[in-house]
Amino acid sequence: MQPEPAAPAASRPTLADVAAKAGVSASTASLAFSGSGPVSDATKQRVLDAAAALGYGGPDPRARSLRQGRSGIVGVVLEERVRAAFLDPVKIQMLDGITEGIAPLGAGLLLLTDTGEPGENAVNIESAPVDAVVLIGCSPRLAVSIEALRRRGIPAVAIEGDTGEGLPEISIDNHQATRRGADYLRKLGHTRVALVTLPFDAARTRGPLTPELEQSGTAATARDRLAGAREIFPDITGQVAGASSIEEGLEAARALLADPATRPTAIIAQSDLLAAGVIRAAEELGIAVPAELSVIGFDGIRVDGLQHDLTTLSQPSVAKGRAAGEAVVSLLAGESPESVCFTSTLHVGDTTAPPPAR
Amino acid sequence: MQPEPAAPAASRPTLADVAAKAGVSASTASLAFSGSGPVSDATKQRVLDAAAALGYGGPDPRARSLRQGRSGIVGVVLEERVRAAFLDPVKIQMLDGITEGIAPLGAGLLLLTDTGEPGENAVNIESAPVDAVVLIGCSPRLAVSIEALRRRGIPAVAIEGDTGEGLPEISIDNHQATRRGADYLRKLGHTRVALVTLPFDAARTRGPLTPELEQSGTAATARDRLAGAREIFPDITGQVAGASSIEEGLEAARALLADPATRPTAIIAQSDLLAAGVIRAAEELGIAVPAELSVIGFDGIRVDGLQHDLTTLSQPSVAKGRAAGEAVVSLLAGESPESVCFTSTLHVGDTTAPPPAR
DNA sequence: ATTCTAGGCCGAATCGATTCGAAGACGTCC
C-alpha cells in the first residue's frame, strides 16, 4: 500500500542486511538478537534500530533450527486422521495433558498422522522438524515409525503402544481394569456377556470377534482388555468395531442384539463412545438399560447426549498425557524416564444391574 | 544395545555420507531422494542401498526447509493457552475444519499461542517455522502479531478477527444473528433481558458491563454481538465473563440473578458454554428454565451434561475452519482469497418461553 | 563418419543464521 522509500531489496532483509546497516558484523548482530554473549548496550541498540528500519522480522527459524539442531517443536503422532482425533474426547484429553507436560519446554505442538502413505503428506513422521514425538495409540505402523525415528535420532514416548523397543511407555492397567469390570458384572449375576472391542488390526476390520482376528491383531489395547475379560468369562466373544465411535458401537451392538434368543444380558464395550452406541442400539430395539441389558464402558468421559451415567472404567487421560509430556522433557534433558502405568477405577453408574429374571 | 559393526561415524550420517558411499555426488543423491530430476534407476537404487546400509534416516527437514524456503507446516494461533482451546468445543470444531481445509497441502498443523510474553515460548508466533497461519479469535495482540507476520512475509487468515489489514477474514454474522435472537425474545414478550458476554478486553476483565469496558474493549466478537442485542433492547446490560466456559457463565449469572426484584426474565449468553452456566445458576437458585427464565446461547454445540435443548444461534464452526483452511491453500498458491461471512441460524430449543405472568 | 540431441551426473553456489577461536581496544596493576 505504501511505497517503500529506501528499500531496494526485492526480497526480505536478512540478518546480514541488518548487520551491514548497523555497521557491525553478522556475528555481532546475531548475538544482539539471541541475547547470548557479551554485546554492549549501544551496539545492541544500533542493531535493533537497524532491524526496525529495515523491517526485519527476526531470525529465520528455519536457518536457526538447522544450525542449532533443534526446532522447538514436539510432534504428536495420531494413529488416525487428525480430524478423527478431535472427535474423540480421550484423545483431546491426552493432548491437553501433553500440552501441560511439555509446557516447561515452551515448545510448539505439531499434529502428525501416521497413515503409512509416505507420499501423501509433505510433513509426516518421517520428515517433520521435531525434537521429539509422542506416539498415541499403537498403530501397526508403529514399528516402522519407531525405526524411522530411531534412525533420525529423535526421542519418542509412546502412550498405550506396545513398542517393545525400550521407549518409555505411558499406559494403564487395561487388563486388570477390564477384569475388574467383568468381575463386577459376574457378581451382579451375569453369565451371558458379550464384547464390543476396539479394532484389532491395521485394516480396522470390523465384524465378529474371531480367533483368527484375535491372533492376527496387533492392537495391544484391544488385546489386553480382551484378556482381562477372558479371565472372568473365558468364553466371551462379541463384535469388533472399526473405531472408537458411537456409530461403530451402534452397528456392533445391532449385530449382538439382533437375535432375542441369544441376546447377552450385558455388554462390555472397550470405550465409552462404543458403549454409548450400544445403549443407542438398545434404545432402538426397545431394550431397557440396565433392566434388560447392562452396559459397561471404558474411559470415563462424558458422552454428548447420553442420558445415562455410564458404568465405566475411568482412566486418567489427562494425567497420561501429562506423564508423556514430562517424559519428553526428561528425554530431551538427556535422562532416561521410566515407563508409567496408571490404574483405572471402576465407576458404577446407572447402566448396570442384575440380569433380568428368566 | 547392539554394537554398531562398521559405523565409525560418531554422529548421524548425512546425505553427503550416503553419496560418498554410493560413489555419486551429493547432488545426485539428493535427486535420488527427492525424485525430481533425471536419475537412472540403477544409480537411484545404489543411493538407496547406501542409505539403508548407513542407516540414513532421510533428508534433514530443517536443512530442506531452509533451502526450499518452506516447511510444510501451517500454524494455528490460539488466543489462549492450548489447553483452554481443547476444552472449548467451538475451537475443536474449527481445528477440525481447518485440518480438512488444508488437507490438500499435506501440511502439519502447529498449535501456537499468542500470549504476548515473547521470552516464554521457544516457539511462538514470531519464531515458528510455518508457511502460513490461521489466527483464531481476536486477541488484542492481534495487531502486533499481524505486523510480525507481515514483516516475515507469512500469509495469514483470520477467523473472527477484526484485522482491518487486508487479511482474508472468515466470520459470521455476529451482529445480525444476535439481533435475531433478541428479536425472538422480544416477540415472546420479554422486556427485562440481560447479557452475559464474552470478554471485552485483553485482561479478560469480568464484572458488570460498564460503558468504560465497552469503550475500551478490543474484542470484536463480543462487541458485535452486543450491538445486535442493542438494536432490539437499546438499554440492555449485563455481566462480562472472563472466558467462554460453564464456570464463568455460572458466576456471571449468579450476579444477574441474585436480586429477585430486579431479576431479568431472559438472558442472552454470548456462547453456549456461558448459557449452560446460566442455566446451572438458575438451577442452583431454584429458578425454572424456561418458565421463569429464558436462556439463549450462541454457537450451537452440544454441552456436556446439559439436560436442556438450548435455544441458540447455531454457527457453522467446522465450515468456518474449513473455509480458513481453504483460504490458506489459496494464499499459498499465490491467489487472493475473498473473505467469507457465514450466517448463523436460530435454533429454538426448550430454554426459551414467554416471560412469567406477573 | 560426423554432427546433433538429450539424458545423466557433477561442482559450486546458496539458503540464513549460529558459534568458536582469535584479534582488537582499553584500562589496571606492578
Next chain:
DNA sequence: GGACGTCTTCGAATCGATTCGGCCTAGAAT
C-alpha cells in the same frame, strides 16, 4: 612505562540439503 586481563567485536567455518548451469557420453539423424 610495559605486561596483563577483560570486554567487545569480527572472520570464517558450519549446519545439511537443494538447485542451476555445464559437461560428458551414448545413440540418433544426416
